Amino acid sequence: MRPARTRPTPPLSPHETLLFEAGIKLGGIFHQYLGIPVSRRTAASLERAIESAVGLQPFVRRARVRIEPERGGPLGRGRFAYRYLVPEMLDVRVGLRDGAEEVEARLRHRPDLRYPLMSVVRVTGPPPLRRAPRRRRGASRRA
Amino acid sequence: MRPARTRPTPPLSPHETLLFEAGIKLGGIFHQYLGIPVSRRTAASLERAIESAVGLQPFVRRARVRIEPERGGPLGRGRFAYRYLVPEMLDVRVGLRDGAEEVEARLRHRPDLRYPLMSVVRVTGPPPLRRAPRRRRGASRRA
Amino acid sequence: MRPARTRPTPPLSPHETLLFEAGIKLGGIFHQYLGIPVSRRTAASLERAIESAVGLQPFVRRARVRIEPERGGPLGRGRFAYRYLVPEMLDVRVGLRDGAEEVEARLRHRPDLRYPLMSVVRVTGPPPLRRAPRRRRGASRRA
Amino acid sequence: MRPARTRPTPPLSPHETLLFEAGIKLGGIFHQYLGIPVSRRTAASLERAIESAVGLQPFVRRARVRIEPERGGPLGRGRFAYRYLVPEMLDVRVGLRDGAEEVEARLRHRPDLRYPLMSVVRVTGPPPLRRAPRRRRGASRRA
Numbered sequence: 001m002r003p004a005r006t007r008p009t010p011p012l013s014p015h016e017t018l019l020f021e022a023g024i025k026l027g028g029i030f031h032q033y034l035g036i037p038v039s040r041r042t043a044a045s046l047e048r049a050i051e052s053a054v055g056l057q058p059f060v061r062r063a064r065v066r067i068e069p070e071r072g073g074p075l076g077r078g079r080f081a082y083r084y085l086v087p088e089m090l091d092v093r094v095g096l097r098d099g100a101e102e103v104e105a106r107l108r109h110r111p112d113l114r115y116p117l118m119s120v121v122r123v124t125g126p127p128p129l130r131r132a133p134r135r136r137r138g139a140s141r142r143a
Numbered sequence: 144m145r146p147a148r149t150r151p152t153p154p155l156s157p158h159e160t161l162l163f164e165a166g167i168k169l170g171g172i173f174h175q176y177l178g179i180p181v182s183r184r185t186a187a188s189l190e191r192a193i194e195s196a197v198g199l200q201p202f203v204r205r206a207r208v209r210i211e212p213e214r215g216g217p218l219g220r221g222r223f224a225y226r227y228l229v230p231e232m233l234d235v236r237v238g239l240r241d242g243a244e245e246v247e248a249r250l251r252h253r254p255d256l257r258y259p260l261m262s263v264v265r266v267t268g269p270p271p272l273r274r275a276p277r278r279r280r281g282a283s284r285r286a
Numbered sequence: 287m288r289p290a291r292t293r294p295t296p297p298l299s300p301h302e303t304l305l306f307e308a309g310i311k312l313g314g315i316f317h318q319y320l321g322i323p324v325s326r327r328t329a330a331s332l333e334r335a336i337e338s339a340v341g342l343q344p345f346v347r348r349a350r351v352r353i354e355p356e357r358g359g360p361l362g363r364g365r366f367a368y369r370y371l372v373p374e375m376l377d378v379r380v381g382l383r384d385g386a387e388e389v390e391a392r393l394r395h396r397p398d399l400r401y402p403l404m405s406v407v408r409v410t411g412p413p414p415l416r417r418a419p420r421r422r423r424g425a426s427r428r429a
Numbered sequence: 430m431r432p433a434r435t436r437p438t439p440p441l442s443p444h445e446t447l448l449f450e451a452g453i454k455l456g457g458i459f460h461q462y463l464g465i466p467v468s469r470r471t472a473a474s475l476e477r478a479i480e481s482a483v484g485l486q487p488f489v490r491r492a493r494v495r496i497e498p499e500r501g502g503p504l505g506r507g508r509f510a511y512r513y514l515v516p517e518m519l520d521v522r523v524g525l526r527d528g529a530e531e532v533e534a535r536l537r538h539r540p541d542l543r544y545p546l547m548s549v550v551r552v553t554g555p556p557p558l559r560r561a562p563r564r565r566r567g568a569s570r571r572a
């Protein structure tokens with residue numbers, strides 16, 4: 001068995017960079033905004049503000065934030081009748097691009113997992129022929 | 144020219160997954176902790192708490208957080224003689240692992256860039272022969 | 287009916303200052319720490335870090351933070367088997383002092399209100415004779 | 430010398446409640462939003478989102494948030510040419526009301542103090558006669 005190998009410090013490829021950067025954006029959104037007071041009336045304003053903010057970050061081409069306050073569980077009464085942003089309310093998609101490479105990632109609460117799942121949902125790259133070695137590598141990993 | 148192609152939704156390879164997950168961790172740390180009151184005396188306690196927290200997250204094997212409050216600029220006086228955590232104070236390394244693959248990423252303020260840079264600083268993978276197709280692909284991108 | 291009156295800009299009395307400052311501390315804790323990964327094993331480290339941080343702030347003499355991760359609802363599985371800090375987990379007491387005046391305030395989730403209630407739970411002041419006019423005023427308000 | 434006395438647990442007067450609640454709002458704003466990416470172009474969207482959020486909280490009648498990204502110090506270059514929200518950028522006023530009582534508080538960075546100062550800037554109350562005992566009390570404190 002050949003020993004594991006530390007590859008020389010990158011540069012990452014554009015595809016790899018976008019994966020790393022997509023994680024930064026979703027991790028940041030999750031940890032930045034929880035706890036903000038929100039209601040059905042104010043959700044749109046907060047959605048736009050988050051989209052504007054993430055849109056400033058490197059590589060981001062698109063951001064779509066949906067907040068559904070109703071998913072935050074039962075509401076308090078009277079002066080307590082509003083909610084704080086919790087992961088259950090969030091559905092966020094960010095699209096990043098570097099040259100011909102694109103990655104789209106999503107943050108969405110998964111009730112079945114009881115977990116705010118972040119995942120890469122779409123990858124777009126250069127023409128397929130160039131990708132062939134990549135897929136072979138993927139296949140060989142499982143062999 | 145062949146058109147760009149949307150690859151079928153992943154699964155990502157372990158290496159790709161770790162890049163995405165490393166971004167999530169650093170993005171999260173950056174956006175979670177800024178603003179916490181900190182001083183030379185309390186920095187260690189906050190470092191340990193951040194390390195413990197990130198250590199719970201998927202794939203994380205190591206986390207090392209260093210906070211240098213002195214990098215936060217001049218101090219106030221009297222009852223204002225403490226600081227809030229700002230990016231300049233932070234030096235964070237997280238190591239993630241999935242099987243034989245490892246990724247180490249770092250968050251560190253770069254005065255020359257005036258920016259809290261997050262980067263992948265080390266990648267360790269399976270034996271080199273498996274990597275050959277990958278490198279070819281990287282090369283072809285620049286052609 | 288006499289018209290409302292804008293009092294000249296304070297200074298606040300020490301008692302009034304402490305009420306304002308106690309609110310700052312609890313409001314800050316609520317909005318700073320939500321979302322931090324936490325488990326039974328790491329809760330104590332986070333409790334201490336929050337206590338150390340709030341202890342740096344003006345007027346704070348004591349802080350006691352209790353985090354009960356189990357109150358965060360059902361847990362995910364496998365690599366998702368940890369929680370993020372939510373208000374339900376928190377019980378925070380802060381004691382502030384200015385001269386002979388003290389105020390203790392508490393942040394605690396109230397299931398009956400479905401709300402993370404912040405309240406002043408104790409007030410200690412100078413000798414009682416000085417307080418007499420204060421209580422009369424309170425009574426007259428309800429008249 | 431008479432010993433200090435613990436007053437029976439409040440209820441607070443409306444005036445006292447507003448002071449406590451004003452602190453909660455400003456402390457919360459400070460600790461919630463730091464670190465959000467912001468630029469001259471996106472500042473207004475974030476200002477409105479913060480105003481909407483704080484406007485949901487108990488007793489709040491008005492909120493006015495001003496963000497000046499230029500106060501965040503020198504800018505990075507290229508893809509790093511944006512800033513994160515720092516206290517220096519913020520000027521926040523919140524007005525709270527309970528019946529005839531009003532309190533206005535402000536969060537503003539004070540370069541001379543090197544500190545994001547939160548203070549009560551205006552108090553409006555019921556007719557002056559009712560206040561008389563209060564002022565006497567205040568005076569006696571200094572005696």
